[in-house]
Amino acid sequence: MIKGKSDKAYQGICAAVAILFALICLYPLLYTVFLSFCTEKEWIDSSGAIWYFPKRPTAAAYAKILGSTGVVLRALLVSFERTILGTVLGLIVNVLAAYALSRRNLPGKGVLLKVMLLTILFNGGLIPTYLTIQSTGLIDTVWALIVPGLFSAWNVLILKQFMEGIPRELEEAAEVDGVSVFGKLFYIILPMSKAVLSAICMFTIVGHWNSWFDVSIYIKDQKLWTLQYYVKVNFDNTSGLDQGKLDFLISQGAAVSSITMKMALTVISVLPMLIIYPFFQKYFTQGVYIGAVKG
Amino acid sequence: MTQADVLHGSVAGGKRKFSEVFDSSPNILRGGIATVCALAAIVLLLAAPIFTFGDESISLSCNVGFFGLMKALLGGGSYSFTDSEFGALTVKVPAGATILILTTVILWLAFLAVGIVSIFGKWGSADKAVVGAVGLGAFCWQCIAFVILIASKGMRSTNIFGVETAFYRTFSVTATYLVCILLALIGGCCALGINSRNVKNVRRYKLMYLFLLPAAALVAIYNLYPMLLSFCLSLKNYVIADGIWGSAWIGFRNFKTIFVDPDMLRIIGNTLLISVLRMVISIIPPIFLAIMLFDMGAHKVRKGIQTIIYIPHFFSWVVVYAIAYAFVNPDGLINNLIRGDVHILANEGAFIPLLLITDLWKECGWGTILYMAALTNVDPSLHEAAAIDGAGPVKRLFHVTLPSITPTIVFTTVMAVGNLLKGAGYEQIMLFGSEIMKNAQVIDTWVVWKGLQSLQYGLGAAVSFFQSFIGMLMVIGCNALSKKWVGVSLY
Structure with missing residues (x-):
């Protein structure tokens, strides 16, 4: 297929929108994971404005929840x-x-x-x-x-x-x-x-x-x-x-804030779905027809 | 059908000769099913209570069976309970009601007789018509009698205070009667459906009926029975102490409430508003996202992007709420970044936008799958021809791509319209909203918060029934439209 300038620009725009949407889908997940590793000290020091992976991550929340x-x-x-x-x-x-x-x-x-x-x-x-x-x-x-x-x-x-x-x-x-x-x-x-x-x-x-x-x-x-x-x-x-x-765990002296505990719990609850996700990927198109009406 | 199987199993084990007779004469199976149905119905009618005498105001309930009714009819209409909660109690049973029940029993006896005669093949080819006619006749008669018993104002009876009211206000028809109606329907339909061709198949496929048994039992208990309950409850004033079948019938009062009560009208309005907005969100953005994904080239990158954007669909609304909470709660990322104190979750104005944004996030990527499948089927030479004719990418988008996926778009749109009443997404609303939030009250959430938790079962069932019934008509209609316009249908 012959490609003109306008075609390339169009492809560029399409790619940009698609990638942007993928980032929008991905970032909230990452943010949830970031938060779940955040220490209470870092959370307070930055007054909650943590949008990146914590500098000194801790798995204390997971240990506390599961342990x-x-x-x-x-x-x-x-x-x-x-x-x-x-x-x-x-x-x-x-x-x-x-x-x-x-x-x-x-x-x-x-x-x-x-x-x-x-x-x-x-x-x-x-x-x-x-x-x-x-x-x-x-x-x-x-x-x-x-x-x-x-x-x-x-x-x-x-x-x-x-x-x-x-x-x-x-x-x-x-x-x-x-x-x-x-x-x-x-x-x-x-x-x-x-x-x-x-x-x-x-x-x-x-x-x-x-x-x-x-x-x-x-x-x-x-x-x-x-x-x-x-x-x-x-x-x-x-x-x-x-x-x-979970709140009572925090009062037992976990060094993480309440939001970190909640996010760690959320991550635990989606993990099994993320694990089986790749195995099922090839059946998606068929799955759509199944899920279409059931919603 | 299961009766057929049971009956068959019990008779075919015996002599080999019988199985040949069985195969060649459908009347045995037909008469057998009719006899079993009739016997079951007669036993039920004679042994189980038919009416419950009750009074809402003092929560009293006493059962009246067939023999009691007969005694009352012979004794001039008065019937005495000796063991009611209030000691001995004499009530009047109207002769009309007794005669209706008596006629029903006589019809059932006739059905039994017809069934037995048909087993022995006395009528030859006419027995299909005879058994079918008697069975469906019994069905129709019982339906008419049922309607008279639960809705007729002409039949009078006196309540416990000696005041004369409509029969259905003091006496309730029990579930026994409904079971008999169903038995008549089954017996009559089986009689009509059985012919010499499929008697052989019934025997051949006996294992298949066994395969169907678990599914049939589940459907009967968890699908059909709730439907029946939904219908009955919506016509009743449910009082817990009286149970489902003991509660009084009240005609269409619950349905009237739906259309008169301003609260109800607002809830239906909310449901429609949220559903329409969600429908728009679920149809238009995925179309454009799919087109852009498809046109971006770079297949490997595209695969990666697709993998990512399908993920949110596999999260529950609880998880989506948790993630949204991390962003918008008073301590959340947005407030912390702008150093503000915005209560987005408690703000009623932000409720619907929040629903739509989270819905878009969760489902938009997944929604592209159908369109991607449609786009891969578009003939690339169409694009090439258009490009040679000098059409730019935007022109090709509107003149080649969109028209070629129109059938898919029409199909999804039509089905979305069909699901409009159900489409408000109650799980999401229950999480993001609360009972006091006016916007959060849609039909489904109302049923949970007010119907189930405040025990307004009758009104709740009426609302569900209304929603489900209109929804069914809409899906059937829309499916027919989709079939007509683009040749795609659901079933």
């Missing part, structure tokens, strides 16, 4: 528990349903698909859902965070669509060889839908890890707080929940 209290570790465990259980069980339920629905001429398929569509388009709303979860006895158990979200109509629809695209000849050939239904599922269908499964898996993991709202509604017991909700509680300025907060 001297079980609260954060417990919250971390609950977060892992709900993420792992929710993702694994959810995949099982949805894959089985999608496989069944991907059979042609399954009697009742049309009705079942319509009901599933209804669950996407219409939901009962918070209060009826709360009452249902209450009457099934899940309040104040970790299952309240897992079970109601196990079935995802959207994931089933996507999986079903994909499975329908797998050539029938493959399955027929396996049937001739005497492979059972489970064999077909494990050795043909699942390996072939690896990409779409990974995308679904990624979004389920991210969704579980990041959710805090359901904890605030269904969980009263502090022992079952997830990490995200614990972070949220620490940023609440309402009093009354003080015993669970």
Whole structure:
């Protein structure tokens, strides 16, 4: 392609805007990390105007958070528990349903698909859902965070669509060889839908890890707080929940300020997402379609 | 469908000969399902309470079952409780209500009889029509009776103080009745849906129904049941002591409140305002960012930038709030750099801009993915041809690039319009706003703060129902538009 002067200028502007936006995305993250390593002395000396990596960094906040209290570790465990259980069980339920629905001429398929569509388009709303979860006895158990979200109509629809695209000849050939239904599922269908499964898996993991709202509604017991909700509680300025907060650690003589503690906690809560991020990157485009409606 | 499976499993294990008979005659499955549904409904109607007599003012509730109703009908309408909280209590049950229930039971007995006859194939080809008609007839009759029982002002009964009021103010229909309505629907629909072609398939795919069982159970319990509750609660005045099914029906009073109450109108207005602003933010900036990313060349740099700008999407709103807090709280970076004391988080005027800025930060990069995918599909020769014709980069942007990604833009816009009522982003608002902040009150946050926490369950459910219902219509409509205009649809 021939490039004129105006083309180069245009490319330059585009690059500048894109890089600027990337910096805007990146800097707040870095700033959070900077703050989490800042000593109280440096914070006070510069009267809080620290926008760079602290000159004498300290990991005291991390040590304090992870070391001297079980609260954060417990919250971390609950977060892992709900993420792992929710993702694994959810995949099982949805894959089985999608496989069944991907059979042609399954009697009742049309009705079942319509009901599933209804669950996407219409939901009962918070209060009826709360009452249902209450009457099934899940309040104040970790299952309240897992079970109601196990079935995802959207994931089933996507999986079903994909499975329908797998050539029938493959399955027929396996049937001739005497492979059972489970064999077909494990050795043909699942390996072939690896990409779409990974995308679904990624979004389920991210969704579980990041959710805090359901904890605030269904969980009263502090022992079952997830990490995200614990972070949220620490940023609440309402009093009354003080015993669970980090602030009391500061009064125990950590040489860091309250904001440093909070930022260290925030960094701990996003670290797992940052770690798995590179592994999932190639499934993003597929993921967009999955996330598009669920929002 | 699960009944079909259970039934099938119980009969097919026996003789091999039977499975052949089963395959060739759909009437066995059809009649079987009808019989099971009818038996279940009759047992429920005879054994479980049908009405609850209650009085809101003194929180009294007593159950009335079928045999009680019959006794009342024969005894001239009066029914005595011996074990109520107030000792022995005699109430009047209107004959109309009893007759409605009696007719329902008779219809169910008819359905049972029809089902049994159909199992033995006495009607040949006509049984599909007969079983289907009786089943759906029972369904329609029960729906009509239900509406009369919960909304008719013509049927009168006396309450505990001897004052005559509408029937539904003193008597509530229990969940038993709703289950029976559902059973009639299932029985009737299965009867119509079963033909000789898919009876064989039901047997062939029995394992598939087992696969569907967990999903179906979850959907029924956590999706369909809340929908039913949402509908019922929105027509009730929920009182905790009476429970969901014991609370009194009040017709459309909750819905009226939504349209009359100035508070409610402001909340709906807020929801629309915030949603529209967020929609604009979520559509237009990503388009231009995607185009610039695409046109910047330098593929390696572009990959790096893409990696960075997708990251914020994977953070929860709690984390985004934490980061924003570090910048804008009174001790935060902005105040410290300008040596000022600006309370941005507590400032109501700054609330909506803050929402939009954080939303832009979190989602703008992620929003480019769809457009990037569309842009890579644009034929480069279009650009070359335009360049040879002397079009500059800006001209090409407006005459080549934008028109070629229009379908994607239309699709995202239309779907965003469809999600308008849901799109206010309650998680974000709950974090950045507070209950006292007027701007922070959108439908979803109202449901949490006022509906759930102040126990206004009836009104809360009505608001959710209204929101969800309008939202559903909007998504369906917008999806149809998108299909028509650009050929892309969600499902």
